[in-house]
Amino acid sequence: MEKISTVTGVAVPLRRSNVDTDQIIPAVFLKRVTKTGFDDALFHGWRQDPEFILNQPAYRGASVLVAGPDFGTGSSREHAVWALRDFGFQVVISSRFGDIFRGNAGKQGLLAALVAYEDIERIWEVIEAEPGMPVTVDLVDRTVSAGELTVSFEIDDYTRWRLLEGLDDIGLTLREEEAIAEFEQHRAAWRPTTLPIREPAEAGN
Amino acid sequence: MTASSERPRTLAEKVWDDHLVKQGEDGTPDLIYIDLHLVHEVTSPQAFDGLRMAGRPVRRPDLTIATEDHNTPTLDIDKPIADLTSRTQIETLRRNAAEFGIRLHSLGDKEQGIVHVVGPQLGLTMPGITVVCGDSHTSTHGAFGAMAFGIGTSEVEHVLATQTLPLKPFKTMAINVEGTLRPGVTAKDIILAVIAKIGTGGGQGYVLEYRGSAIRALSMDGRMTICNMSIEAGARAGMVAPDETTFAYLKGRAHAPEGADWDAAVEYWKTLPSDEGAEFDAEVFIDADALEPFVTWGTNPGQGVSLSERVPDPAAIDDQHERAAAERALEYMDLRPGVPLKEIKVDAVFMGSCTNSRIEDLRAFASIVAGKQKAEGVRVMVVPGSARVRLEAEAEGLDKVFEAFGAEWRFAGCSMCLGMNPDQLAPGERCASTSNRNFEGRQGKGGRTHLVSPLVAAATAIRGTLSSPWDLEQAVTEVEAK
Ligand code: SF4
Numbered sequence: 001m002e003k004i005s006t007v008t009g010v011a012v013p014l015r016r017s018n019v020d021t022d023q024i025i026p027a028v029f030l031k032r033v034t035k036t037g038f039d040d041a042l043f044h045g046w047r048q049d050p051e052f053i054l055n056q057p058a059y060r061g062a063s064v065l066v067a068g069p070d071f072g073t074g075s076s077r078e079h080a081v082w083a084l085r086d087f088g089f090q091v092v093i094s095s096r097f098g099d100i101f102r103g104n105a106g107k108q109g110l111l112a113a114l115v116a117y118e119d120i121e122r123i124w125e126v127i128e129a130e131p132g133m134p135v136t137v138d139l140v141d142r143t144v145s146a147g148e149l150t151v152s153f154e155i156d157d158y159t160r161w162r163l164l165e166g167l168d169d170i171g172l173t174l175r176e177e178e179a180i181a182e183f184e185q186h187r188a189a190w191r192p193t194t195l196p197i198r199e200p201a202e203a204g205n
Numbered sequence: 206m207t208a209s210s211e212r213p214r215t216l217a218e219k220v221w222d223d224h225l226v227k228q229g230e231d232g233t234p235d236l237i238y239i240d241l242h243l244v245h246e247v248t249s250p251q252a253f254d255g256l257r258m259a260g261r262p263v264r265r266p267d268l269t270i271a272t273e274d275h276n277t278p279t280l281d282i283d284k285p286i287a288d289l290t291s292r293t294q295i296e297t298l299r300r301n302a303a304e305f306g307i308r309l310h311s312l313g314d315k316e317q318g319i320v321h322v323v324g325p326q327l328g329l330t331m332p333g334i335t336v337v338c339g340d341s342h343t344s345t346h347g348a349f350g351a352m353a354f355g356i357g358t359s360e361v362e363h364v365l366a367t368q369t370l371p372l373k374p375f376k377t378m379a380i381n382v383e384g385t386l387r388p389g390v391t392a393k394d395i396i397l398a399v400i401a402k403i404g405t406g407g408g409q410g411y412v413l414e415y416r417g418s419a420i421r422a423l424s425m426d427g428r429m430t431i432c433n434m435s436i437e438a439g440a441r442a443g444m445v446a447p448d449e450t451t452f453a454y455l456k457g458r459a460h461a462p463e464g465a466d467w468d469a470a471v472e473y474w475k476t477l478p479s480d481e482g483a484e485f486d487a488e489v490f491i492d493a494d495a496l497e498p499f500v501t502w503g504t505n506p507g508q509g510v511s512l513s514e515r516v517p518d519p520a521a522i523d524d525q526h527e528r529a530a531a532e533r534a535l536e537y538m539d540l541r542p543g544v545p546l547k548e549i550k551v552d553a554v555f556m557g558s559c560t561n562s563r564i565e566d567l568r569a570f571a572s573i574v575a576g577k578q579k580a581e582g583v584r585v586m587v588v589p590g591s592a593r594v595r596l597e598a599e600a601e602g603l604d605k606v607f608e609a610f611g612a613e614w615r616f617a618g619c620s621m622c623l624g625m626n627p628d629q630l631a632p633g634e635r636c637a638s639t640s641n642r643n644f645e646g647r648q649g650k651g652g653r654t655h656l657v658s659p660l661v662a663a664a665t666a667i668r669g670t671l672s673s674p675w676d677l678e679q680a681v682t683e684v685e686a687k
Contacts (some may be wrong), residue, residue, distance in 0.1 A: 001259070031290050032298045033250035036258065078359060107359070169359070170261065171365045175325045176227055176236055180369055183238050185224045190462035190470035192241050194308050195267040200328075200459040 001109040003166035004139055007090045009063030011135040011146065012053055013124040019100060020074030021069055025083040038083035054087075058131035064091045066123050072101025072112075081108045090187065091137045093153065095120055106159035107169055113137060113153035115144060122149055139163060206224035213480035215377045216446050217412040220352040220477070223256075224335050224370055234371040236613045240334035241346075242364050243320045244307065246298040247625075248339030252362035253301040264368045270329065271302050271309040274319045276625050279588055282312050285388045291626060298332035318591020318617040321345040321559040325429065326593055328458025332447035332474040333586030337364055342641065343442075344435040348428035350447035350477050352412070355436065375441055376486040378411040379479075382419040384493030389674040391569070392427035393561060393639070394656035395419065395491065396434045397499040397509045403489055405457075405507040411487065414479065415445050416632050419493035422572040425454040426565040433560045434641050446478035459593035500546055500675035501643050501656040503534035508643075510546070512661065512673050535554045537645055538653050539633075546671050549655075554666040555648070556612075556659060557641035558622035562590030564597050566639065566659045571603045573663035573674055574610040585612035586628065588620040604686030612666070624649045637665040 005204040017129065028040040046052045053059060065084065071094035073078060081104045084092060105112040113121070126146040127133055135146040137159060143152050155163075162172070173180075227236040242265075249271070256263065263269060276291035278284075286292040295312070302309035310316040316323060321342055324330040339344060339361040344459055344487040346353035356364070364370060367659075371492070380394055400407075413435050420428065428445045433528065435443030452471055455461045462470045501509040502516050508531065510517065519531035519542065540549070556562075556570050567589060579585050587607045589595040595617055598604055600620035604614045622640040623629040624647070632651025639662050643654035655671060 033254070035251040035254040095610045147242055155346060168259075169371070170259070170363050170366045173236065173363065173369055176369075179227050179236070180238070180367065184368075187240075188469065188473070190331075190466040190473075191334060192460055193333060194241075194270040194329060194460070197308060198459045200457065202351075 001133065001166045001168040001171060004090065004109065004111055004163045006138045006140070007063055007111070008089070008134050008136045009067055010061055010132055011064035011123070011127045012062045013128050014053060014065055014067040015063060015124065016069035018070045018073060021072060021077050021098070022074055024072065028033065028148040030077060030079060035082060036086055038079060039086040039088070041079075042083040042087045054106045056131070061088060063088055064093065064135055064137060065089050066120060066127065066152055067092060067094045067109045068120070069094060069096050069117060069125040072105070073098035074102045076104075078104050078108070081110050082107050085110050089195075093123070093137075106162060108162065109166070109168065111137065111139065111163055113144065113155060115151060116155045119151035122151065133180070213483040213487060215479040215483045216350060216414055217352060217375065217377050217442075218483070220335065220350075221374060223333065224352070225648055229371075229373075234373045236369050237335060237372050238369050239337050241324065241329055241336045241363050242269045242368075242378055243336065243338035243340075243343070244269060244298075244361070245273045245274050245338070245340065246294040247322045249301065249361055250294065250297045251358050252339070253305065255359075255362040256305070256365055261366045263307065263365045266306040268368060269307050269365070269526055271298060271307050272317055272320050272328075273298060273312050274308070274322050274617075275315075275619045275623065277312050277317075277616075277618040278520075279618050279620050279625050279628055282616045288626070303430070311435055315592050315596065318589070318593065319354070319559045319562065319619055321429075321433065322563060322594065322617075325349065325425070326458070326591060328455055328461035331455055331461065331470070332451060333477050337370065339437045342433050344440070344664045345396050345429050345433040345559055347432040347435065347442050347444040348425060349451055350444060353443065354434075354442040355405060375412045375578060376410050377414050378408060378440070378487040378489065379485040379490065380413050380483065380489045382415065382417040382491045382493050384419055384495075385422070386419055386493050386496060389660055390498060391658045391660055392430040393424055394496050394499040395493070397501065397506070397581075397656060398430045398491060398496055399489070399501070400434065400438045400507045401509045402491065405437060405505050406439040407587055408435060408438035411440050412445040413438065413440045414485070415443060416479075417493070420445055420618030421448065421450075424452075424565060425450060426563045429563065430560055430566075434506065437641055448478075450575055474619045474648070489522050490554045491602055498636075498658060498661050498675065500661065500671055501530060501536065502540060502546065504643055505534070506531070506641065506643060506656060508534055509656065512546050512671060514546060516542050516544045516546060516680060535668050547676065549635070549671045550669060551583060551637050551665055551671065553586070553630060553634055553636040554662050555586050555588070555621045555638040555640060556662050557586070557588030557615075557620050559590060559619070561659050562588060562594065562643040562646070564594050567594065567598050567603050568601075570663045571606045571660040572614070573660055573677070574666060576604050577610055577667050579611035580665050583669050585610070585666045586615060586621060587612045588615045588628070589617050591617045605657070621648050623647060624652070637662050637671060638652035647678050
C-alpha cells in the first residue's frame with residue numbers, strides 16, 4: 001500500500017447524497033476474479049449518461065471525489081473501494097460515510113476525509129467555478145485546500161497513521177514477523193503439513 | 206480467553222491459547238497462528254491477486270491446500286465447463302496454485318472434492334489445530350477438536366501472506382446433548398433441533414462446544430455433520446472434544462502423524478477436553494431420547510420441527526418479526542398451516558453436500574433404499590463429497606444400489622447444495638435435501654428446500670412425500686444411529 005501524506009489533483013464535485021455501494025459498483029461486476037481493473041465499473045449506471053460529471057473532459061484524471069452526505073452506505077462489498085481506487089481516486093470527501101465503507105477504505109489506502117457539510121458546499125462552489133482546478137488534501141495537517149479556501153477534515157488517528165505509513169492489514173501484521181517466525185520455530189512436528197504430498201498408509205474408513 | 210493455566214479452561218480456550226502469536230493490548234485483537242488453510246475457487250481469486258499486486262509470496266504453501274468444488278460439474282467431468290464464470294474461476298485457481306506453489310486437487314483427481322470433506326479425509330484436520338477457509342462451513346472441522354472457522358476474501362489474503370489472523374476472542378457456549386438417539390434419528394436431527402431451539406442468531410459471537418453422551422456416541426462423520434451446521438445457528442465455530450473415536454479415525458490417514466509424532470500428538474490431544482469446572486458463557490440442554498427425525502418447513506434452518514408434526518401456524522407465534530418471517534416463508538414454500546408434514550409431496554431428493562456426503566451418509570441412505578424403487582416422478586440425486594468417497598462407495602457396491610433404486614450417481618462437488626453448477630431445482634420444485642441451507646433460491650431460483658437427514662431423504666425418495674424410516678414397514682433397528 002502506498003504511503004499518503006498529501007494528494008494534489010483534480011477534484012470532482014458529486015452533488016449527490018446517499019451514494020450506496022450498489023451505485024458505486026453494481027452487483028454484476030462482483031463475478032470478476034481480479035482485485036483490479038474495476039475502473040470501468042465505477043458508477044457504471046450513471047456513466048451511461050454523457051452528461052454525468054465523470055464523463056466531462058475537465059475532470060479527466062481526477063483523484064479527489066467531493067460527495068454529498070452518506071457516501072458508501074449499503075452492502076459491505078470491498079469492490080466499491082477497489083473501483084474508486086482503480087479509477088484514480090485517492091481521496092473521497094463527504095460529510096458522512098457508511099461505516100463498513102469507511103473501514104474498508106482505510107484498509108485499502110483510500111483516504112475517506114470527513115468534512116462538515118457547509119464546508120463541502122464551499123468546496124463545491126470553488127471547484128465548480130473553475131472545473132478541473134487542482135485541490136490539495138494534506139493528511140499531516142488534516143486540511144483540504146482549493147484556491148483561497150482551506151477547510152479542515154476529520155479522520156481517526158489510527159487510520160491516519162496507517163495511511164501515512166502505507167500499512168494495510170497485512171503490512172501491520174508483518175510488523176510482527178519476528179513473533180510469527182518465533183512461533184513457527186516451536187510448532188510441534190505432529191501438526192499438519194500439506195506438502196510434501198503423502199499417500200495413505202492404509203485405507204481409512 | 207487468557208493464557209492462565211491455573212484456571213479451568215474450555216477446549217476452545219486451550220486451542221486459542223496455544224495459537225497466540227501475540228496477545229492483543231488495549232482492545233487490539235490477538236494475533237492467532239493458523240495451522241491449516243483450505244482454499245477453493247470462489248473466494249480465493251482476489252486474495253491471490255492482492256498478493257500479486259503487493260509482491261507478496263504465500264508464507265506457508267506447506268500449510269495450504271486447494272480443491273475445486275463449488276462450481277464443478279458432477280456429470281461429464283472430462284469435458285470443458287460450459288458456464289463461463291465457473292470456468293474462469295476454476296482456471297484462475299489453477300493458475301494461482303501453479304504460480305504460488307499451492308497443492309491443488311483438480312476435477313478428475315482422486316483427492317478432489319468438497320473442501321470440508323477433503324481435509325479430514327486426508328488426515329490434515331486434527332485435534333488442537335486452527336483451520337480456516339474462505340467458506341462459512343469450515344466449522345465442520347471442529348468435529349476433531351480443532352478451532353475452525355470461515356473467513357472473507359481479505360482474510361484469505363491475510364492468511365496466505367502471514368499464516369496468522371488478528372482476532373478477538375470468541376465467547377463459549379456448551380450444547381449438552383444427553384441420552385441415546387432412537388434408531389432412525391441421527392446427527393442431522395440433533396443439529397436441526399439445536400438450531401430450532403437457539404435460533405439462527407442464537408450462536409452469534411460464540412464457539413459452540415457439543416458435549417454429552419449422545420455426542421460421544423457419534424462417529425466422526427456424525428460429529429462433522431453437527432459442527433458443519435454451527436454456522437446456521439449464527440456461531441463462528443463448533444467443536445467436539447477429541448477422544449478415542451477421533452484418534453481411531455485419524456490413525457493411518459495420509460497426513461496423520463506417524464511413529465513418535467503420533468504418540469506425542471495423542472498425548473497432547475488428550476489434554477484438550479474442557480477441564481472439570483471450566484465455565485461457559487452460555488449453556489443449552491437437549492434431550493437425545495426425545496428427539497425424532499427432523500425437517501425444516503421454512504426458509505431458514507431454524508424453521509424446523511419434528512417430522513411427525515404439522516406445518517406451524519404463524520398466528521401462534523408471539524414474536525412479531527418471527528411471525529412475519531414465518532408467513533413469508535410459508536408463502537415462498539407454498540405451504541398451508543396445519544398440514545401434516547408427512548403429506549407434503551416432493552419433486553426431488555438431494556443426497557449430498559459437506560453436511561452429509563461422507564461414506565457413512567451414503568451407507569445410511571443405501572441401507573434404506575436397497576432393493577426398493579424410488580417414488581414415481583421424484584428425481585433422486587446422490588452426490589458424494591469427494592472423489593475418494595465415490596471410489597469407496599463403488600468398492601462397496603453402493604453405486605449399484607443407488608442406480609437400481611433409480612437415483613443418479615454423480616461425481617463429487619457441492620452440486621445442488623448451492624446450484625452454482627448446472628445441478629439446480631426448477632422454479633417451484635420442492636426438494637428434500639441433506640444439505641445445510643434452505644434459503645430462498647439456494648438450490649435454484651424459485652426452488653423449495655426441506656433440510657433432512659440422509660435417512661429421511663431415503664424414506665422420502667421411496668414414498669414421494671416427506672417421510673422418516675419409521676414410516677417404512679422395514680425394521681430399522683439395524684440402521685446404525687450415527
Ligand atoms: S457443499 Fe454447500 S455448504 Fe458445503 S462448501 Fe459446498 S456450497 Fe458450501
